[in-house]
Amino acid sequence: MSIPLEYFIVVSTALFVIASYGIITRKNMLVIFMCAEVLVAAAAINFVAFSAFKTGNPIGQSFVVFGWILSVSDTIIALALFMYILKEEGNIDLTKLRKLKW
Amino acid sequence: MLDLIAFSVVSALSLLSVFLMISAKRLMHSAIYLALFFIFSSGILAILGAAFLAIIQILIFAGGIVVLIVMVVMLSEHSDEKEIIKEFRSFKVVASIALFAIVMLSFNFTNQPQPMKTFSISQLSDVVVNEYSMAVIASTIMLFSALVGSIYFLRGDKE
Numbered sequence: 001m002s003i004p005l006e007y008f009i010v011v012s013t014a015l016f017v018i019a020s021y022g023i024i025t026r027k028n029m030l031v032i033f034m035c036a037e038v039l040v041a042a043a044a045i046n047f048v049a050f051s052a053f054k055t056g057n058p059i060g061q062s063f064v065v066f067g068w069i070l071s072v073s074d075t076i077i078a079l080a081l082f083m084y085i086l087k088e089e090g091n092i093d094l095t096k097l098r099k100l101k102w
Numbered sequence: 103m104l105d106l107i108a109f110s111v112v113s114a115l116s117l118l119s120v121f122l123m124i125s126a127k128r129l130m131h132s133a134i135y136l137a138l139f140f141i142f143s144s145g146i147l148a149i150l151g152a153a154f155l156a157i158i159q160i161l162i163f164a165g166g167i168v169v170l171i172v173m174v175v176m177l178s179e180h181s182d183e184k185e186i187i188k189e190f191r192s193f194k195v196v197a198s199i200a201l202f203a204i205v206m207l208s209f210n211f212t213n214q215p216q217p218m219k220t221f222s223i224s225q226l227s228d229v230v231v232n233e234y235s236m237a238v239i240a241s242t243i244m245l246f247s248a249l250v251g252s253i254y255f256l257r258g259d260k261e
Binding site: 002003004005006007008009010011013014015017018019020021022024025026027028030031033034035037038041044045048049051052053056057058059061062064065066068069070072073074075076077079080081082083084086091092093095 | 103105106109113116117120121123124129132133136139140143146147149150151152154155158159162163167170171174175177178185186187191194195198199201202205206209211212214215216217218219220221225226229230233234237241244245248249251252253255256
């Protein structure tokens, strides 16, 4: 293989930065949640790249497996919470949900 | 050389799909671009030699999670205007570029082709199931409690 490790780091960092820009700019909770999924995928690329280039064992890939389990349970809770907020409030706009803000 | 071309195409397409995802006006388009991003990033994982993770990325994320997100999008209200927090927008752009620059400057790039090691599924499963068996048990408990918590959120009022 003739791809250096740095290219993967550049790509995953660019994905991370674009997704975090989406998190701090968008108002809709669903888009923010999708950006969080992209953050997890960027971290997975980083883990797999370091596991393939630097270490001689697949521990990095197993960390990605456990991180995905975390991400999936995060998805279950978050989507159920969105459905609950939709049922109670009628929208999932972050700037209109001010019940906890005094 | 061929793998470098494949890597460039796949990574450029995944960056483009993430950019289109955060700049799309409608929520459904964002969900479609998220599915495209998962497919292209599984290509990056496949180039890295992690075939199992690439397959799981397509099966679970592009197949399952995007469908769940599309269901919630269909239940929410439709608005054609793009919802963006307009305060401090230039500051946010500058902060994102600065974050990218800081991470890039903290590495010393040698740009040398290094030997890459690929692992088979049996090696990966050996590490996951034998070395981290307690983590597997803990993650099953966590998945079960997440399911119970989601049922708690969405249960009907049965007084």
